[in-house]
Amino acid sequence: MSSKWGFSLLFVVFFLEVTNALNASHTSQSQDTAIHCSTYGQVNYRTFDGKLFDFDGKCSYNLVSGKEGGSHIFQIYVKNEQRCVNGTCRRGIVIYLGHSKQKISLDTNANGTVSVTTDTHSLDLPSTAYSHGIEDIAGNVIVKGPYFALVWDTKENINVEIDPEWKNKTVGLCGNSNGNKTDEFTNEYGTLPSAQAFGNSMAGVGKIILLRFLSDRL
Numbered sequence: 001m002s003s004k005w006g007f008s009l010l011f012v013v014f015f016l017e018v019t020n021a022l023n024a025s026h027t028s029q030s031q032d033t034a035i036h037c038s039t040y041g042q043v044n045y046r047t048f049d050g051k052l053f054d055f056d057g058k059c060s061y062n063l064v065s066g067k068e069g070g071s072h073i074f075q076i077y078v079k080n081e082q083r084c085v086n087g088t089c090r091r092g093i094v095i096y097l098g099h100s101k102q103k104i105s106l107d108t109n110a111n112g113t114v115s116v117t118t119d120t121h122s123l124d125l126p127s128t129a130y131s132h133g134i135e136d137i138a139g140n141v142i143v144k145g146p147y148f149a150l151v152w153d154t155k156e157n158i159n160v161e162i163d164p165e166w167k168n169k170t171v172g173l174c175g176n177s178n179g180n181k182t183d184e185f186t187n188e189y190g191t192l193p194s195a196q197a198f199g200n201s202m203a204g205v206g207k208i209i210l211l212r213f214l215s216d217r218l
């Protein structure tokens, strides 16, 4: 095991400790059945089904979306920014909730200060938005709602835990959560030939996804 994933696993342990502390109001979910995905270093990913892969992309990507009845109930996008300082590249997160796509954005300013905004205003942590609790614990931003819990170290590490009810109902870089880690590089159009093509297919929304998918097939 490489040191980068060793570090990532340590972060997962921290993530579990934090989410367990927050789980008092989330009793339907246990540590044994919860499903976890993580990304570290802007290029390393571990899917819900345990597939490890590298994907290098400087754009906004669908990390995990929960789909039900053909609709996205929640969407978590990771923004991989171009700017890197001392080997650390900035990331941000955008969350869309419900059919109306209520938006929560997590970013860091140039000085490293965390910025959390909704569709209409900025939030001072701890706070709530659209039935999701958002707080800062030991320098990590935690977003916790009915379907998922997310931990971001405000740099490159992001961990997402979904409720088991979303098993086999996810799409994105975190995979399809069907318990099979050999079929992760698929999207709604089919199987992709590589991790890079799979990652590219998760860029942005709508036409961008289709165009990148087609370009990878040519």
Ligand SMILES: [Ca+2]
Pocket: 049, 175, 176, 177, 178, 179, 180, 181, 182, 183, 184
């Ligand atoms: Ca799978």
